[in-house]
Amino acid sequence: MKVLQCIIADDEPIARQILENYMESIPNLALVSSCKNAFEVMEVLQDKPIDLLFLDINMPKLTGLSLLKTLQQKPSVIITTAYPEYAVEGFELSVTDYLLKPFSFERFLQAVNKVQQKPNLAINPISEDKEEVNKSIFVKSDKKIIKLDYDAITHIEAYGNYIKIYAENKVLAPQTLSDFLLKLPDNFLRIHKSYAINFDQLKLIDGNQVVLQNDSKLPIGKSYRKAVLDRI
Numbered sequence: 001m002k003v004l005q006c007i008i009a010d011d012e013p014i015a016r017q018i019l020e021n022y023m024e025s026i027p028n029l030a031l032v033s034s035c036k037n038a039f040e041v042m043e044v045l046q047d048k049p050i051d052l053l054f055l056d057i058n059m060p061k062l063t064g065l066s067l068l069k070t071l072q073q074k075p076s077v078i079i080t081t082a083y084p085e086y087a088v089e090g091f092e093l094s095v096t097d098y099l100l101k102p103f104s105f106e107r108f109l110q111a112v113n114k115v116q117q118k119p120n121l122a123i124n125p126i127s128e129d130k131e132e133v134n135k136s137i138f139v140k141s142d143k144k145i146i147k148l149d150y151d152a153i154t155h156i157e158a159y160g161n162y163i164k165i166y167a168e169n170k171v172l173a174p175q176t177l178s179d180f181l182l183k184l185p186d187n188f189l190r191i192h193k194s195y196a197i198n199f200d201q202l203k204l205i206d207g208n209q210v211v212l213q214n215d216s217k218l219p220i221g222k223s224y225r226k227a228v229l230d231r232i
Contacts, residue, residue, distance in 0.1 A: 003028045003030050004028060004029050004051040004052045004115070004116075005048065005051045006023065006029055006050070006051065006053070007033050007035060007041055008020065008023075008033070008034045008035065008054045009035045009037070009041045009053065009055045010035075010036075010055075010056035010080065011056065011058075015056065016034050019054050019108075022105055022109075025105070025145050026109070026112060026145060027145075027147070028116075029052070032048055037059050037060060037061065038059055038061070038063070038064065038066070038067040039062065041053070041055075041067060042067070042070075045071070045075075051075050051115075052075055052077075053075050053076070053077045053078070054078050054080050055067070055068070055077055055078070055080065055095075056079075056080055056081055057083055057086055058082070058083060064079065065089055068093045069093070076118065077094075077095040077096060078097045078099060078111045078115070079095050079097070079098045080101060080103070081100065082100065082101040084100055096115050097110075097115075099111055105140070106140060106174070109138065109140055109145075110179075110183070112138070113137055113183050116137070116138075117185070135150055136149045137150065137183060139171060139173045140174065141171045141172055141173050142172075146171055148167050148171065150184070150185060150187075150198070152167040153165060153166065153188075153198050154166045154167065154197070154201045154213070154214055155195060155198065155201070155212065155218060156180060156181075156195070156196045157177075157194060158195070162175070163175060163176070177190070177196060181196055187199045187200050190224060191210060191221065191224050191228050192224055195218045195219070197212065197218065205229075208220050208225070210228070
C-alpha cells in the first residue's frame with residue numbers, strides 16, 4: 001500500500017501533537033510537515049508532493065477554508081475543527097471528512113480509511129507517480145491496528161456493537177456491521193442482518209444459505225435474498 005505523505009495544519013500545539021500521536025499508530029501515514037498556519041502549508045505544497053492534509057479552520061490571517069479556495073489542485077483534505085457550522089462549506093470544497101474536536105482515534109481512523117478508499121488520491125502537480133488502487137483497510141482491534149487485505153476477508157459477522165472479521169485470522173473490532181460496510185468496496189454484500197460476505201468468495205447458494213470457498217455456510221435473510229440473487 002502506498003505511504004501517504006501528510007501535512008498537519010493547526011495553530012494550536014496540543015492539537016498538532018494529538019494528530020501526530022494518532023498518525024504514529026498508522027503505518028502508511030508519513031508526516032512531512034506540522035504547520036502553524038496556512039502560509040507554511042502553501043510553502044510545503046509548492047516544494048513537495050502531498051497526498052493528505054489535516055486542516056484546522058480557525059487559523060490566524062488565513063483560515064483553512066480560505067486556504068482551500070486558493071488551491072487550484074489540492075491533496076485529499078480532512079478538516080479538524082471545533083466549529084460544526086462550517087461543515088456544509090467544507091464539503092462544498094470537496095473535503096473527504098470533517099472531524100469535530102475533540103475526536104477519538106477511532107473517528108480519526110475512519111476518516112483516514114475514507115481517503116485510502118478513494119479510487120484516485122489527489123496528486124500534487126509536482127508528483128508524477130501513479131497512485132495504487134487501495135486493496136486493504138486498517139482496523140483497530142484491542143490495542144492493535146491491523147492491516148487486512150480485502151481479498152483475504154471472507155465474511156463479517158455482527159456481534160453487538162462489535163464485528164467479527166473472518167480473514168486469515170479472526171479479528172474483533174469495535175464498530176457496527178453497517179458502519180464497516182460503508183468502508184468496503186462494492187464486492188462486499190450484506191446477506192443477513194448479522195452477516196455480510198465478500199461476493200468473490202461465494203462458492204454456491206444452497207436454498208436459504210450461501211456456501212463460501214472455505215465451505216463456511218451462512219444464512220440468507222428473507223429481506224436480503226433478492227439483493228443476493230440480483231448480484232448473480
